[in-house]
Amino acid sequence: MSLGALRPSPLVEQATEHLRDQITGGEWPVGTKLPGETSLAKSLGVGRSTVREALRALAGAGLVQARQGSGVFVIATKPKEDWSAQLRRAAITDVYEVRLLVEVEAAQLAAQRRTEEDVTALNEALARRRAAADAGDAEFVAADIALHRTVVDAAHNPVLTGLFAEFVPVLERRLLDLVELLGLRSDDANHGDAGHADLVDAVVRGDAGAAGRALGDELRGTLALLHTL
Template sequence: MSLGALRPSPLVEQATVRLREQITGGEWAVGTKLPGETALAKSLGVGRSTVREALRALAGAGLVQARQGSGVFVIATKPKEDWSTQLRQAAITDVYEVRMLIEVEAAQLAARRRTDDDIAALHDALARRRDTAHAGNAEFVEADIALHQAVVAAAHNPVLTGLFTEFVPVLQQRLLDLVELLDLRSKNPNDGDEGHAVLVDAVVRSDAEAAGRALRDELERTLALLHSL
């Protein structure tokens, strides 16, 4: 089977795409052994090293697996989804449940570990959130999430920070949708200010229990709204 010669340019990327299309399109079913590197290189019009890199990329996507002494076999016809893709496709209620687990722990750690710089950052973030009370929804939501990021940062745990950073794009869009759909700021442009002030105060006072409770109360309130839709 001829796959057609490729144009010069990023050959590894082109070879990867062409081979992935053959797999996802059903040309090679699960369990099929792929042609050898030499045969693939000839069909694609590239060198064996390019094929090798393409196969490595497909293995990383969970589509193929090299078996020593046997060759390369198709193990899936759909690439595995990375974490960011899973978050974008997940139900927002599921995202919020996981967010609660992450942030409540982060708030408690922040209360135990916050520094003077963290305290200043938290006060600045709360002030910014208040300053955007009469701004548009997008700016207000951005300031809201920035305050939560400041709390997570005060926990001084790079893994927690990294996890929350992955959540931010999804949270920002979904929270904006929620605010606009339910018109949450029509009666109170600074919706949620009291709860956020309690959270910041608890972290500043090093009250881990109160910080976790404040965060949980806020997220449970939002989760209840999401379940009501």
């Protein structure tokens, strides 16, 4: 079976796409052993190293699995849904439960690791959140998320920072809906200011326990509201 020669660049992406199409299109059902690297390379008109990288990408997508001494086998005909896609479809209550796990720990680490630059950034983020109370809901939500991001950044853990960044697009959309739906700012334009001030104060003072409690109380309060909807 000829898969068709590829254009010069980018070879790995093209090879991956061609092989993925063969799998998702049903040419290679689940359980099928793929042709060897040499055979695939010849069919695609690329080198074995390109095929090897393409197979790694397909394995990462959950479509194939290499078995020692046996070859590479198809294990699924639909790629695994990536983390970003799962977040976009997730219920907001599920998102908040994960936020509790991630951000409370981040706040505690931030209290232990914050630098003078972090202290300045935290105070500025709190000031911007307060200033945004006079703006629209979208600006206020953006300032709120920015403060939370600053706390996570102060933990100085790139994995936590990257994980929180994945939440941001979902949070911006969902929080704006929540603020409007529940009318959270109708009586208090700077909703949640006291809790955020406590959070910043605890991180600045280096009180990890207080920082975790302040952030946990805020997120649990919102989660409780969500469960009433």
